[in-house]
Amino acid sequence: MLKVDSISKTFRSLRNVVRALTGVSLEVKPGEIVALLGRNGSGKTTTIRTVCGLVIPDEGSVSINGLRFGQPNYMAQLGALIDTNRVLFPRLSPFENLVYTCAVRGMRRPKARERAKYLLDLLGLWEKRNAPAQTLSKGMVSKMAFAVAIAHDPPFVLLDEPTLGLDIDAAEVLEAQILGMAKAGKGILLTTHQLEVAERLCTRVAILSGGRIVVDKAKEELLEMFDLQSYRVTFKEPVGLPELPFQHTLDESGRVLEVILDYPEQLYELMRRLHPRPLRSIEKREVELAEIFRSYTARKESHSA
């Protein structure tokens, strides 16, 4: 299991003090795909960089199968895609980059070459296998960065915005590969701003807001919980709304109100506030991850959405 245990991090410079993470804990079990979500600056990359040992936390620790960062074999358990714009050795070809990566992680040459060929084929980079990596397009570099991250077939993989900048086919290949890896028992921690990607892939959702984890739940449980709290109210005629202390939106016609309550029992309070506006129907509706994300990360701004 990959375990992040109560990490906190403050970045200090002469001019600035930034509290990036406060008591962040999360776990990734084998076979799980955990989506670490959050708005810009919420601390996702800092969390991932801490797991890779690129950021040293002020407090807390990270471990993989009981091994702490710095212990022998910690890094062998881990593959990380942190910067999709960077190639390890820009002057070497994709093939050479991959063979090198596999070899330094202990793979024998013939196996490393086989693995490099497999990954280049898989990601549609075989034609470019001998071109200097610095001549690849942005999308190709992203694919290579992904290939390098998983090259040595590690049991845990960190992916910071893996589908950023990829075309639709490449993104599909990557998503299929990520799902396949999880099926094969790998534990995956990924960040993305594309919430539909998270919804398709993840088994668990952790949301960071202001450097703190505000929710960490199995995706199905989270969706079910919100389905119970999400209602569509249709009015017989366009209405003006009273002050509503729940996340809500009224459509352009002024007749359809969508509300997410904090808990189902607040339905009574909602009805009380809407009285005496003429109601046509009230129904439960299914929510998408994007709405749940909004409700956890923008609660303050969204009441009057």
Ligand SMILES: Nc1ncnc2c1ncn2[C@@H]1O[C@H](COP(=O)(O)OP(=O)(O)OP(=O)(O)O)[C@@H](O)[C@H]1O
């Ligand atoms: N090396 C650093 N020095 C100073 N501040 C930093 C450093 N790295 C990150 N930060 C700050 O820590 C906070 C969290 O940044 P982080 O990159 O982890 O956010 P993020 O959730 O990955 O954001 P994004 O979605 O924009 O990539 C931000 O306020 C950022 O400016």
